[in-house]
Amino acid sequence: MAREHTANIDGGDGAALPEDPGLACDALVSGRIDRFLAARRPPTPCLVVDLEIVAARYRALRALLPDATIFYAVKANPSAAVIATLAALGASFDLASEGEMRRCRELGIGAERLSFGNTIKRAAEIGKARGEGVDLFAFDSGAELEKIARCAPGAGVFCRLLVQGRGAQWPLSRKFGCVPEMAVDLLQRAKGLGLRPLGVSFHVGSQQTEPLRWRSAIASAARVFHGSARFGLDLDLLNVGGGFPAQYRVAIPPLAAYAEAIARGLADYFSGSPPRLIVEPGRYLVGDAGILRSTVLLVSRKSRHAHRRWVYLDAGRYNGLAETLGERIHYAIRTSRAGSPSESAILAGPTCDSADVIYNRADYRLPVDLAIGDTVDFLSAGAYTASYASVEFNGFTPIQSYWV
Ligand SMILES: Cc1ncc(COP(=O)(O)O)c(C=O)c1O
Structure with missing residues (x-):
């Protein structure tokens, strides 16, 4: 197989540039994945995940945040291999649905290691999760709280705060959370409904590139803790969510900068009594562990x-x-x-949908002699890829996953 290289990222005038000699960024390339791809030549498109990288990421986070309980956000890559790898290392799991709960339970993971973090749940799912023994449920509204009180009486609950998604390349703002004042009211109401109000959560946005975003969110959380204390509620759980980045084309701060921002925020805003800390990483644990291989179907000009x-x-x-x-x-x-020299290209997918254009504005340079049958690999593609694939659209089969 020809030596592989990455697309150049600069330029934009369409002129041919010399080949980019190295990676476009510091994206991690796993020798194990490369050997697998070379030896097996699996049909494309496919995702290959290196489970040793997943494990290494878990250990790195564990070392930097030794007091936090790590709940892996299953949605980032819900494959049994990834879940089992993290379970063996002692991880807990953040769930979006009953389906994710089933998968964890089938792998023998105890309900005490599960948290139902979605704020928009079906009543029946809440009941089933409670029946299994799940005791941690998120909410951000009175109506959801009432659902939980009805279907999971006595459960532990935490309120998700609305936070700005600035600095995040995949923001999760607006749709989730409520303002701190409302959180104080709702947590009080939770107690009145017979639930156990434990604390608050937030998510500063996925692929968050600014560690200090955690600081302002921790300050808001502290306001809720203090406000609730005035009503006699003794909150002790702080869930600082996910958002820790993978390495795409743009450089990102080291994980230590994130851990430090969280530690300083806790020290400054929760000085007297630090809360029990939860983190819910998804992208950070699996993103850099995967390579998505595709094949060129057509190269053309208009x-x-x-x-x-x-x-x-x-x-x-x-x-x-x-x-x-x-x-x-x-x-x-x-x-x-x-x-070969490279030049600017528009990358598009195979469906008959004009929205299926991958990159047009972003400047991607590809070799001038790139031809039908060549492979194009997307690096750091272990998160939010295979699990996002449609099942029926245009009759293409969902992307196949492999693990090494
Ligand atoms: C509740 C919750 N926790 C954690 C995550 C994981 O976020 P990330 O992949 O940015 O770490 C998500 C992502 O959508 C989420 O919704």
Whole structure:
């Protein structure tokens, strides 16, 4: 196989540039994944995940936040192999649905290690989770609280706070959470409904590139703790969510900067009595552990004089690359062509949907001799890819996953 390289990221005028000699960024490339791809040549598109990287990420986070309980956000990559790897290391799990709960339970994970973190649950799911023994439920509204009180009487609950998603490449703001004043009211109401109000949670936005975003969110959480104390509530749980980044094209701060921002926030705003700390990483644990391999189906131009090529792949928005929506997540890319100059290209997926364009505004440079049948790899693609694939759209089968 030809030496692989990554797409260059600079330029934008369509002129051919020399081949980018190295990776477009510091994206981690696993030798184990490369050996697997070379030996097995699996049909594409496919995702290959290196479980040793997942484990290493868990250990790194564990070391930097030794007092936190780590709840892996299953939604980031719900494969049994990933869940089992993290379970063996002692992780707990944040669930979005009954389906994720089943998967964890089938792997023998105890209900005391599960938290139902979605603030929009079906009543029946709440009942089933409670029946299994789950005792941690998120809410951000009175109506959800009433559902939980009805279907999981006596359960432990925490209120999700609304926070700004600034600094996040995949923000989770607006849809989730409530303002601190409302959280104080709701936590009080939880007690009145026979639930156990434990504390608060927030999520500063996924792929958060600014560690200090945790500081302001911790300050809001402290307001809720203090406000609730005035009503006699003794909250002791602080869930600082996920948001820790993977390495895409843009450089990110080291994990230690995130841990430090959280530790300082806790010291400054919870000086007297630090709360029980929960983190819910998804992307950080699995993102850099995966490579999504695709194959070029077509290279074309819209006119003889058009300077940008269209490169159509067998992977696209609907089978793995959903987070290129709005061109928010910029994966580092490498191809099976080497030694050629590169030039700007538009990357698109295989469906008959004009929204299935992967990158147009973002400048991706690909080798000038890239041809049908060549491979294009999306690096750091272990999170929010395979699990996002549509099942029926245009009749393409969902992306296949492999683990090494
Ligand atoms: C409640 C909750 N916790 C944790 C996460 C994981 O976030 P990330 O992948 O950014 O770490 C998410 C992501 O959507 C979430 O909704």
